[in-house]
Amino acid sequence: MSHQLSKDLLDKIFEFLDDDKVTLYSCLLVNHLWSKISVRFLWRNIRDFKSDTSSQIISILIACLSNHSKDLLRKNGIFISTPKDLMFDYASFCEILSIGDISKMVDFYIKEQQPEDPDNLNRNENNSNNSNKSNKSNSNRIIYRDSKIEMILKEDIIIQEILKMFINKVSLKKLTYCLEDNSTNSDIKIPYDVTLTHFSGARDCLKDVTELSCTDDVQPKFFFQLSKVCHNIQSLIIRFQYSFSNNGLKELISSQNCLKYLSVTQWYDDHDSWAEWTGIIPSLLKKHSNNITKLHLNGIYNNKSLSFITKFTNLQELNLSFDYGDFYGETFMELGNVTFKQLQILSFQYAYSEEIFIKFLENNGENLKEFYFHECNNSINLAIAKFCLNLKSLYTKIARSDKTSLKVILTNCKQLESLKVVCDSVYTIYPEGNEVLNIVAKYSPKNLHELILHEICNSRLLPEELEYFFIIWKNRTPLTFIIESRFKVKEENMEVIEKYKKLGVIKKFEKYDVQYKKFS
DSSP: OOOOOOHHHHHHHHHHTTTOHHHHHHHTTTOHHHHHHHHHHHHSBOOSOOHHHHHHHHHHHHHTSOHHHHHHHHHTTOOOOOOSSOSSOGGGGOOEEEHHHHHHHHHHHHHTTSOOOHHHHHHTOOSSOHHHHHHHHHHHHHHHHHHHHHHHHHHHHHHHHHHHHHHHHOOOSEEEESOSOTTSOTTOOOOTTOOGGGSTTHHHHHTTOOEEEEETTSOHHHHHHHHTTOOOOOEEEEEEOSOOOOHHHHHHHHTOSOOOEEEEEEOSOOHHHHHHHHTTHHHHHHHHTTTOOEEEEEEOOOSOOOGGGGGOTTOSEEEEEESSOOTTSHHHHHHHHOOOTTOOEEEEEEOOOHHHHHHHHHHHGGGOSEEEEEEEOHHHHHHHHHHOTTOSEEEEEOOGGGTHHHHHHHHHOTTOOEEEEEEOSSSSSSOOHHHHHHHHHHHOOTTOOEEEEEESSOOOOOHHHHHHHHHHHTTSSOEEEEEEOSSOOOHHHHHHHHHHHHTTSEEEEEEEOOOOOTTO
16 A cells, blocks of 8 residues: 655655755656645745756746747747746746846846857958958957847846746745845846836735845835835845935835844945945834844944944844954944843954953853854954853864964863864964864864864875874764865875765765965
């Protein structure tokens, strides 16, 4: 007798597989019920695309468009090659929409239909005389310029019709109205002048949005109109690039019922930009001072007071990352004297006052569960060992000359489960990998089960040193061992790692490729 899992149970199982697309694709092939359920998880967040799959995704989305939209595309010279018979209305499953990702995929889709770059065309013209070559070169460039303009217009049309379809068909939970990574794909533009709230079905589509990410490129009227529709946003992420009118954003913040997470990033050193985003603070304090539990402030700091942070008395997570600033005066003084009774996660990077920060740890360290300190300071590390005794996860930088502070941290922080430290085998700033391993092996608390080595140089760690560490570790909780480096792990070291994975000493090994500045 066969037993089939119920739909509700499959929903719960597939929920855990949300980030495992390979397994979800396999589930499509089991039977019709599994296919019907897994396809919703695959398409509820259109992300993690690659250039070789972008055109296929856009082709499927175009196939889901209304006949009116398809006719509009054809009239504007957009070639449509789509699957004729779709098993599902894939677009209707979307719950998480990134307009930045849609724009990137459309860009790939359109580029596949465009003429080759004129410089490449000219290299292939080997049989013509110089005069003909020159004429053809100019002609090719004119063709390419015109096709580039035409390409941009086509992209805007496709993006607008796809967005219109989503707005009419789905109920979104998360909306991202920007490029996730501003450092790449600089030639890809998002149509920030598209007013989503004007599309049919906008109220039903946007009323349940709980997460919004955007930049200040978005038209101010977008925020104002969104404030009339969305009242349940709990997570708001804003990247400020230029000075803009924040009136619409003030309205949006004030209209929310329970804003819990705010992240603000300022990309450029612009006094007006700083003034604009700090202009939203009164709206935050008036409506959400007791609601905000997560606060992230990143980017350029212009020596303005941070006293408003002290008003968020229920903070559970605080992330401050500034490129520079005068934290040695009154601008940071208020934070040194405040106690956040519920603060559990703290991340701090760059400019700070040592004295005030130690005072902050004295007031708040007891409740901290996670601490990520991106600087190398022995006094701060000793303060961690003194005041942050209940930490479960720690990232800090230990100077090679102050390795004793790592011993003190591991001895005092007995609840520590995860540790990340920086290793350096060339510049002599941080301890070498074998030095870290020796200290961890001898002094780490019994709960420690994850070790992350962030290597800024090619490691000189020897296989016998690595093996010695795992021999000591063999009677402890199996270790999750992670190496972050832009260099390949040596073959002889990988052999040791594989050996102790088989023996059960290593629970999981991961190698992350990272890029960093010279003294990251």
